[in-house]
Amino acid sequence: MGIAGDIALIISAALVCALVAQRLGFPLLLGYIFAGLLVGPNTAGPTVSNAHEIELLADIGVALLLFTVGMEFPMEKLRPVRGIALLGAPLQMALVTAYGYGLCKLLGWDTIQAIWFGALISISSTMVVLKVLMSKGLMETLSSRVMVAILVIQDLAVIPLMILLPALENLQEGMGDLFWALLRAGAFLLFMVLFGSRLLPWLVHRAAGWKSRELFIVVVLGVGLGVGYATHLVGLSFAFGAFLAGL
Structure with missing residues (x-):
């Protein structure tokens, strides 16, 4: 069918499912998700x-969406609530992980599987939450x-989770990888705070x-996708980097 046919199929399914969701009083995002399930390869x-190519296009689309949201939601609006987030995010993740772990143990899962499940459900989808808030x-x-x-905070917590969860059977090796991953991510975020917050706005205004x-569109796209790729290289998500660039 080719990539063009895949895109046409996805848009058609998204339109139909979104109309059904709207008629039923559900968020349009729910219709889009259901459309993805219908036309998925499974x-x-x-x-x-061409599932791989479609996945790449979807990653770019999510990154551009979060970049746009970040531009409309400057960092100054987050500073007054940073204390709540620094305390609330780890507490929320710990409680949800414990709940998921306990539920899985009751169902007879082994310890590692239960920890995996608890950790997975403790992290929210940034794109879904922001899309709902915008709508x-x-x-x-x-x-x-x-x-x-x-x-x-949850997006930043993905780094230790991605390293420690696969290394649960050999935590000593996992801790070594975690140290270097956190060092790379921390150095990049420090660079973004000290220099990126000044350099990127100057570049866009220029x-x-x-x-x-x-040229303005090319520069803006280059900033969003470039920072996204840089965050991907240091172990953070591509979409989170685009959102960070927008902020």
Whole structure:
């Protein structure tokens, strides 16, 4: 069918499922997710034939969406709630992980599987939460600022989780990898705070002064996707990097 046919199939399925979700009073995002399940490679019926390419396009789309949200949600709005997020995010993740672990043990799962499940459900989807907040017009509320700050902490917590969870049977080796991963991520985030927060706005404003819409779009896309790729190299998610660039 080719990549063009896959895109046409995805858009058609998304349109139909979104209309059904709207008619039933559900969020449009739920319809989009269901459409993805329908045309995914693991379901019967018409499915995409280039799953890897579609996944790459989806990653870029999510990154651009979060970059746009970050531009509309400056870092100054998160600073007043950083204390709540620094305390609330680890507490929330610990409680949810413990709940998931206990539930899995009751169902007879082994210890490592139970820890995996608990850790997985303790992390929220940044894209889904931000999309829902935007659709409801709640991005400017205090509770939304707290949620966004907690999402940032959760995204940072992915690094130790991705290293420690596979190394549960050999924690000594995992701790060594964790140290270097945290060092790389910490150095990058420190660079972004000290220099990126000044360099990136200057670059965007300079591009705006060129009075060329095409060049401005190229610069903005380069900033968002470039920072996203840089965060991917240090172990953070591509989409989180784009969101960070927007902030």
